[in-house]
Amino acid sequence: MTIRITKGQTGKNLLNQIREISGIDLAVCYQCKKCSCGCTVSAHVQSPPSELIRRLQLGAGDELLTSDLIWTCVSCETCFARCPMGIDMVSVMDALRALVIQKKAVIPEGNVPLFNNAFLKTVEIFGRTYDLALMTAYKIGTSSYMRDTDKLPIIMQKKKIALLPSLGANRKRVRRIFRKTRQNKGRLS
Ligand code: SF4
Numbered sequence: 673m674t675i676r677i678t679k680g681q682t683g684k685n686l687l688n689q690i691r692e693i694s695g696i697d698l699a700v701c702y703q704c705k706k707c708s709c710g711c712t713v714s715a716h717v718q719s720p721p722s723e724l725i726r727r728l729q730l731g732a733g734d735e736l737l738t739s740d741l742i743w744t745c746v747s748c749e750t751c752f753a754r755c756p757m758g759i760d761m762v763s764v765m766d767a768l769r770a771l772v773i774q775k776k777a778v779i780p781e782g783n784v785p786l787f788n789n790a791f792l793k794t795v796e797i798f799g800r801t802y803d804l805a806l807m808t809a810y811k812i813g814t815s816s817y818m819r820d821t822d823k824l825p826i827i828m829q830k831k832k833i834a835l836l837p838s839l840g841a842n843r844k845r846v847r848r849i850f851r852k853t854r855q856n857k858g859r860l861s
């Protein structure tokens with residue numbers, strides 16, 4: 673899929689909206705491409721991170737919200753670690769996901785958004801990640817109740833997944849963060 677930047681669409685420049693939400697200024701990127709060379713998923717997407725940034729610098733608008741990198745990015749932070757300008761692409765991706773949802777843009781087919789929502793919901797409820805709840809929500813959402821269940825005994829035996837959620841989390845505080853973020857329409861401050 674080709675992402676086209678057209679004159680009519682560039683009026684609502686996404687670069688500024690991303691800066692507003694994440695506080696990150698992508699204008700400082702000088703296209704060294706170190707992020708794309710190390711990106712975990714660049715072989716599986718049409719636009720690796722540096723290309724996405726370049727398109728934003730050139731004035732891309734909402735048409736960029738259909739980029740498959742937004743939902744394929746696994747938040748590994750390799751790009752962040754390699755970037756000489758310290759650009760935090762994970763926060764940029766979070767901002768882009770918030771904009772996709774806010775603007776009701778077309779989300780590429782697949783279960784990544786569903787996984788993303790299930791993950792955030794478990795963090796909001798339990799204050800930290802809780803794999804068992806996340807797996808249950810994902811299986812219900814995808815109607816894949818029996819898939820991979822044969823691996824569950826060995827996972828439990830090796831204690832890779834906790835039966836109960838973490839007790840150390842400050843749930844009230846985490847829920848407050850979620851509430852505030854919603855009020856701020858995705859902005860974290
Ligand atoms: S590593 Fe940083 S400066 Fe280099 S292209 Fe990627 S985002 Fe831009």
Ligand code: SF4
Pocket residue numbers: 707710711712713714721744745746747748749750751752761762
């Ligand atoms: S955080 Fe996302 S964009 Fe950056 S290297 Fe990892 S997968 Fe690629």
